[in-house]
Amino acid sequence: MPVIDQIAAFKEDLIAIRRDFHQHPELGMQEVRTAGIVADYLREWGIDTHTGIGNTGVVGVLRGSSEGRTIGLRADMDALPIDEKTNLPFASRTPGVMHACGHDAHTTMLLGAARYLAANPAFAGTAVFIFQPAEEGLGGARAMLADGLFDRFPCDEIYGMHNNPNGAPGKVGVKPGTAMAGADFFDIYIRASGSHAAMPHQSVDPIVIGASLVSQLQTIVSRNVPPTEPLVLSVTQIHAGAAYNVIPSDCTLSGTMRYFDTDLAERMRERIQTLCDGIARSYDIEIEIDSRNIFDVLVNDADLSKAMLDVAAEVVGADKVTQTENVVTGSEDFADMLRVIPGAYCTVGHAGTLPLHNDGFVLDESILPVGASIYAKIIEKRTAAGAV
Numbered sequence: 001m002p003v004i005d006q007i008a009a010f011k012e013d014l015i016a017i018r019r020d021f022h023q024h025p026e027l028g029m030q031e032v033r034t035a036g037i038v039a040d041y042l043r044e045w046g047i048d049t050h051t052g053i054g055n056t057g058v059v060g061v062l063r064g065s066s067e068g069r070t071i072g073l074r075a076d077m078d079a080l081p082i083d084e085k086t087n088l089p090f091a092s093r094t095p096g097v098m099h100a101c102g103h104d105a106h107t108t109m110l111l112g113a114a115r116y117l118a119a120n121p122a123f124a125g126t127a128v129f130i131f132q133p134a135e136e137g138l139g140g141a142r143a144m145l146a147d148g149l150f151d152r153f154p155c156d157e158i159y160g161m162h163n164n165p166n167g168a169p170g171k172v173g174v175k176p177g178t179a180m181a182g183a184d185f186f187d188i189y190i191r192a193s194g195s196h197a198a199m200p201h202q203s204v205d206p207i208v209i210g211a212s213l214v215s216q217l218q219t220i221v222s223r224n225v226p227p228t229e230p231l232v233l234s235v236t237q238i239h240a241g242a243a244y245n246v247i248p249s250d251c252t253l254s255g256t257m258r259y260f261d262t263d264l265a266e267r268m269r270e271r272i273q274t275l276c277d278g279i280a281r282s283y284d285i286e287i288e289i290d291s292r293n294i295f296d297v298l299v300n301d302a303d304l305s306k307a308m309l310d311v312a313a314e315v316v317g318a319d320k321v322t323q324t325e326n327v328v329t330g331s332e333d334f335a336d337m338l339r340v341i342p343g344a345y346c347t348v349g350h351a352g353t354l355p356l357h358n359d360g361f362v363l364d365e366s367i368l369p370v371g372a373s374i375y376a377k378i379i380e381k382r383t384a385a386g387a388v
Contacts (some may be wrong), residue, residue, distance in 0.1 A: 004373040007116050014368040015110050017041075019090040020106035022363075025079030025097045028134030029143075031056045033078045034107065038131050041111055045118035047129070050152075054144030059153055060129035062117055065244055066384040069126025072158035073340065074334060075110035076103045076135035085359040100361045102163040104375050105368060107131060111163070112372030115378055125383030128153050130337075137185065137294050141336040150340055159378050160334045163367055165352035170370055172312040173324040174346045180298035181208040181232070181258035181354060182265065183331040186291040188213065188276060192283065195336035204283055206251035207240050212285075213253060214238070215258035216275050224271055231268065232258040232329050258329045260297055298335035301342040308344040308374075311381050315373045348374070 002008075017037075026034055035056045042060040050059045054202040084091050092098045099105075106142040114129050120134075130149070134140030148315070192209050195203035213237050225231045233255070240251035259265040269291055281288040309321045334345050348371055350364035381387065 003369045004116060004376060006119065007112055007369045007372050010037065010112070010115065011369050014108050014372065015365050017111060017237065018104050018108040018365065018368060021107060022099050023090050023093050025094055025099045025104070026077075026091050027081060027097055028078040028136055028138035028140060029055050031077045031133050035131065035133070038077070038107065038111065042114060042129065045115055047114060047118055053149060054133060054140060054147045056133040056211070057129040057140070057144045057147070059149070060114055061113065061153060062121065062127045064121050064123040064125050064127070064383060066124045069156045069387060070122070070128060071152060071379055071382045072128040072130055072153070072155035072343070073110055073378065074130040074158060074337060075106040076132050076140070077107050078103055078134050078136055078138070078140065080136055082359050085119065087360055088362065096355060098359065100358060101136070101356045102363050103135065105163055105363050105365075105371070106161070108368055109371030110375060112368065113375035113379070116372065116376045123380045123383050127379045127383065129156055135175045135333050137327065139294070139333070141333040145336060145340065146299070155341050157382060158337055158341045159304075159308060160343070160345045161333070161371055161374065163363060163371075164347040165354060165356065165364070166349045166354055167351060169347040169351050169364065169366060170316040170320050171319045172309065172316055172346050172374070173349075173351035174298050174300060174305040174309050174344055175324045176233065176302040176325065178260050178297060178327060179300050179345065180328045180335065181260055181295070181331050182293070182297040182335070183295040184257045184265070184269070184291050185294050186255055186257065186272070186289060187290040188253040189290070190247055190251040191286040191288070192251070193285070194247045197245045197247050201246055201279070203235045203247040204285055205247050206249065206285075207247070209279060209283055209285070210238060210251040210253055213275065213279055216279070220268055220271050220275075224268070224351050225264065228274070229262055229264055230327065231264060233268070235335065244285065258331060259329055262297065293332050295331035296335040296339055298332050298345060299338060300344045304342055306342040307382065308346055308378065311377045312346065312374050314377055315370060331348070356361055374383040
């Protein structure tokens with residue numbers, strides 16, 4: 001069975017909604033306009049709507065025509081701090097902000113499912129539509145959870161999806177079990193002693209120390225992590241100085257660690273601390289580390305992963321669904337919801353070769369009715385009291 005006919009019939013409406021979101025992107029915890037539009041649509045369709053959850057989050061609740069299970073569907077709403085360079089006629093109108101990860105499409109697909117289900121409520125149970133803010137490392141899922149998301153809207157299962165510009169339109173993949181990396185962000189503050197650049201002997205140069213520390217941090221993965229255990233440690237920022245003739249007193253290194261084993265991650269945090277402490281002692285300076293967990297490891301329920309693929313096969317065909325084996329070192333804060341409620345997270349392929357988070361990323365809008373249909377069919381199939 002292909003895309004649901006009624007959803008296909010309002011495809012142009014979905015495209016218009018998505019393009020409007022794309023032209024007006026909002027960063028995490030600033031999705032006021034987006035959340036307002038989402039809430040207005042849900043109310044227009046007669047869906048019980050709740051706003052301000054986890055700051056700018058929106059939840060819609062739609063009860064079917066008979067008793068059954070409660071299934072959550074989640075989409076993210078935030079954009080990225082990127083200047084768009086696509087030259088699309090509906091490109092971002094907000095300087096320095098772009099939907100370069102497809103969250104505008106995710107929100108639109110979930111709205112499409114909500115519209116269809118509101119017009120066709122002959123399913124058992126309850127659908128919970130979760131529109132989450134601040135997925136891009138700003139803790140939106142945790143904010144909604146702290147605001148009592150699943151206490152207020154209990155779910156038996158929860159599902160999410162992400163677009164994938166892999167050049168394979170309609171191909172749906174799920175990795176059962178451990179699927180996506182957990183992540184730390186870190187800042188390392190080197191506090192040394194500056195001087196005139198012409199008299200470096202009067203300084204304890206934090207830039208030299210920082211450069212040395214970057215090299216030493218790279219040995220953690222190569223020399224402290226078993227080669228069979230995937231772990232990534234990347235220094236992504238170095239900040240120091242403001243003049244050509246001044247050796248500054250301070251240097252800051254920032255970056256991220258990605259991991260699949262929480263015990264190993266803790267050992268690596270200790271190793272980072274040990275390296276910094278050793279360098280601080282050797283130069284008689286102060287080094288402070290601010291390391292924080294941003295994303296949990298995403299773990300898909302094995303049975304619900306299969307259930308999601310079975311539903312997707314009804315939309316895209318059995319030949320286009322796959323149970324993938326490879327973990328992904330990218331992170332996704334839907335993992336935080338999966339720690340509380342069992343569920344699954346899939347990718348849906350579409351045309352295009354530029355990666356996510358690229359200033360030239362263009363989303364293939366043919367994915368919109370596909371994702372909406374998968375979401376809608378999850379509700380129709382999984383809310384039934386006997387769903388297994």
